[in-house]
Amino acid sequence: MTGYPSLTGISRRNLLSLIGLTAGSAVMYQAMTSLGFAAESGFKGPVKLEGDPKGATVLILGAGLAGMLAAMEMRKAGYKVKILEYNNRAGGRNWTVHGGDTFTELGGASQTCEFDKDQYINLGPWRIPYHHNGLLHYCRELGVTLEPFQQLNHNAFLHSTEAFGGKPQRVRDIKTDFQGHVSELLAKVTQKGKLEGDVTKEDQEMLLEALRGWGALNQDYAYAKGVTSAEFRGYEKDPGGGLGAEPVPGAPIDLSDILKSGLWGSLANFGLYEFQTTMFQPVGGMGKIGEAFAKQVSDLITFNAKVTKIEQNDKGVTVTYEDATKPGAVQQETADWCVCTIPLTILSQIDVQVGAPMKAAIDAVPYASSVKVGLQFKRRFWEQDDLIFGGVSYTNLPITQISYPSTSFNTSGKGVLLGCYTWNGPNSYEFTSMSPQERVQRAVEYGSQIHPQYKEEFENGVSWAWHRSPFTLGCAGDWTDETRKEHYDNLCQIDGRIVLAGEHASYIPAWQEGAILSSLNAIERLHQRVMQG
């Protein structure tokens, strides 16, 4: 599984130091690269489905990313492909809502987005990590233009109703001050000799030097108000030009206040592998990716096709479906093989003819709950008043976070904020239970505690509760270590003539990359099975 060539008799690291000693560092680096020290990606490069499937037919269920990718690649490989999609559009959870779009939740609540034409909100996925190689590959291949998505903005807010009198703090202050105080504390105990035994004397000297630089400590190893800390945390009065321009350093926040505030808890959102720089979004909205796939396979898709039964025997697969626009109109489609990307929430309610292990797996995975609210404002006050350009503010309010647009920076037009994005927990359930309008109203009320300009500048909003999406009944597969152990492989195995794909059949749930890699893996194995005859 590791992809490393086997080295017998000599360990890999020993071999490398041998090379290093004898051949110089450039050679050693090349050797390291070819020996696989770089992270192994889940994406193995462009898929190769070699061999002639001799007119075999494949029915694909679901026109999300996983389904459309499978359709595109299998048609290229010689299969006859059809797709059934319940929704009236392609893309699945890859979905950008623009002004004028209309959509309806389970329960019948219908919304028409009143944003201006150039404004949008991604109600599904909204950011792409740099290491999601499969997705980036298809963006390149399908001509989807990317721009950076700002996750970490040092000037965004961390906010708690229980701390600092409810006053939002700048990320940079909490981040810099926490790091500074931690560095000071560790420098102090180092100087007092309290690391003896854990760290060598020589390392202690270097540690002190490193802490001073990294923690913005002054010459006395203290984290204190002054020019050194100001170079990181900023100023009470910024440096200027001409006369009277001397800067005034800002005063660090006490460690005790930071600890009590709990705001340090949000800092992890900026360091996680999935949230690290450089992140991306497609220019014009995440939906551009779904549209790009749809352009490739739109001729294969039957929309409004609500699958009600999936049967198979040793000859092929028969799928029964209703036309969602004409209830009761039952139709059938048959094929030699089936790639099913229907979310498990839905699939578990359908009569599916698979073995007990896969059936148990389909039934085992609950779906995460998530609500998003998009809010259009008359002006980009977060940029103009607060100097917040992109990024995310985190709060202990039920809206959880506010994300600022990572596009059209520094312009004088309108803007749309992600005004609420919940993930599981009571906030998600509470927001899910509200009407779309009520969610918008609550997002404006909560958000105005962080940005008082909300009340003056708000124009209109939309919201979406993923548990009320008729097409997914939830946001994403919510695996635990236990369900993985018991059910994951059973979910992914080919069962007769059926294979499942989608983010739920991956180790990257809730991310588009999970759908991409799951689909690639599923069609590679299916093709192998077909080729075996």
Next chain:
Amino acid sequence: MTGYPSLTGISRRNLLSLIGLTAGSAVMYQAMTSLGFAAESGFKGPVKLEGDPKGATVLILGAGLAGMLAAMEMRKAGYKVKILEYNNRAGGRNWTVHGGDTFTELGGASQTCEFDKDQYINLGPWRIPYHHNGLLHYCRELGVTLEPFQQLNHNAFLHSTEAFGGKPQRVRDIKTDFQGHVSELLAKVTQKGKLEGDVTKEDQEMLLEALRGWGALNQDYAYAKGVTSAEFRGYEKDPGGGLGAEPVPGAPIDLSDILKSGLWGSLANFGLYEFQTTMFQPVGGMGKIGEAFAKQVSDLITFNAKVTKIEQNDKGVTVTYEDATKPGAVQQETADWCVCTIPLTILSQIDVQVGAPMKAAIDAVPYASSVKVGLQFKRRFWEQDDLIFGGVSYTNLPITQISYPSTSFNTSGKGVLLGCYTWNGPNSYEFTSMSPQERVQRAVEYGSQIHPQYKEEFENGVSWAWHRSPFTLGCAGDWTDETRKEHYDNLCQIDGRIVLAGEHASYIPAWQEGAILSSLNAIERLHQRVMQG
């Protein structure tokens, strides 16, 4: 100077907690904002030059940002304005070089940039911090479109020839592992009770919890290979989709190895106030800003005007200059007032009729040395092979750093790297002494130690040594605390009918914002003087 209203008898913080107790947090936040707790910017909003200067004339020396801003605003206010510029183009150090551009260094070495038409390099300023409000204001006003500049890229490299056998390390590994080890050490001494006296018992409990989250420590407060650290530092094998997709965590680097490597020293480049997210660059190159200003004032500029003498009396200012294209052709220009933005390196060599304090100030400030090299490559191997999208890799090699383009991400075309950017010190002097071609060659040689693909993919390059720029003779004013104390105010004072402006007359040297704020401050004071009659 602070801009705070004075509060007598009750301290500002006490007043705030009083408001907080009685009126709720929203009111308190508004009060805080209006009382000035937010950082005070060096930019005070759009400049207002009120009152009629009654046809007063102003001669502006230099068509860089400071000079053009002064020209634009003073013409708007009713002045009759002319600009003299030594170079044959406007913009000054705001300068983007495109394929086909030709330019000549002091000493006569001439280069024609051979980049493809859509490729460019910023040989002067290249990034804009989010708090450079003056510059952002003019970008908005003049319609300069901005895009994010990536400074921190977790997947870029930190490299030392003296560490890890010369193998570049990922920023995320050094950053995450150093933070993790520091957290583990501090957690350990906290658990052992060694913080007693410095931190309260209650705070120690919270500190432990915070360190575990922030430092990616496991349940035993250890920073170790496993799922927790992998969520931040990444994996040996990334999570995938379908079967065989389980991730394998990567192994942290030992603290001792990190300390010895010195690579922690580069981490500061990602936290500094001037380098924090969100940073910007204009779409199409930094030169777009100079071009936008030039569009406003091009009718006022005389190019190739090499100033040789600046005289003044109580009636006005007389400036003598040569046409640089016709040596010996001496001309003169007179005006009521003069805004001089000529760099001090040049100005100190010109016969300038100002008082002794300003003359001493002009002579006191040395200029920083800086060299940049731009390299065009056949393909964006740093993205395709190394998953480095934008950002900066730092190295102990003389090139100091490699910066990857923050535009056209994930495309299959060519790309230009900033292959060398030195700042003062022996590397700058050494590179300055080389021919432009030799600098390019050396940048390719050094860079290939970090990116072996260099040698295969390199096409062509350009370079610029700022000390060899005939128009600036250096990169930027290099103030010390001592020279500031003695000379800064004397440099900025209006001397008779002459006022100086430019980054050198600011507390933000080497940044465009310094030029902008210096110019605004200078013309405000000059206008005030004119209005006083």
